[in-house]
Amino acid sequence: xxxxxxxxxxxxxxxxxxxxxxxxxxxxxxxxxxxxxxxxxxxxxxxxxxxxxxxxxxxxxxxxxxxxxxxxxxxxxxxxxxxxxxxxxxxxxxxxxxxxxxxxxxxxxxxxxxxxxxxxxxxxxxxxxxxxxxxxx
Numbered sequence: 001x002x003x004x005x006x007x008x009x010x011x012x013x014x015x016x017x018x019x020x021x022x023x024x025x026x027x028x029x030x031x032x033x034x035x036x037x038x039x040x041x042x043x044x045x046x047x048x049x050x051x052x053x054x055x056x057x058x059x060x061x062x063x064x065x066x067x068x069x070x071x072x073x074x075x076x077x078x079x080x081x082x083x084x085x086x087x088x089x090x091x092x093x094x095x096x097x098x099x100x101x102x103x104x105x106x107x108x109x110x111x112x113x114x115x116x117x118x119x120x121x122x123x124x125x126x127x128x129x130x131x132x133x134x135x136x137x
Contacts, residue, residue: 004044005045006039006045006046006047007042007045007048007073008048008050009047009048010050010052010053010054010055010117011050011116012052012116012117013116014037014038014051016116017038017115017116017117018049019093020095020115021049023089024086024089024090024093025075025086027040027047028040029041036050036051036054037049037050071120072112072120072122073119073120073122074121074122074124075121075122075123075124076124078129079129080109080125083101083109083111083124083125084101086123087113090113091113095113095114095115095116098111098113098120099111101123103130107131108125108126108129109130110123110125111124
């Protein structure tokens, strides 16, 4: 089986992170109830929010290492307006704009924000949809 089941983010504040993802990306919590972990429905694998120190302990690494982790998460949307709206919403809810929404080399339109724990998210509209959007102007 090659199905990705769970993406776990080690976060500093589970509730703050859950509220951030509810407000910015419209994610909803699953029915699983726990004070130790939150699962968010992302129409496929679940997004798990778990204390960073506990996740590091589980993995067997130091929790305070820094730098680019070599991973980004992405959400595709239907228009450049929606890219800009979600980036703005992320910033208003405590995220940081890392790359403003813009036309990109692969033909689409995208931008990046970091969540309150520094995870990088790309919000993008694909090249075919963006090309159709531009041609309507």
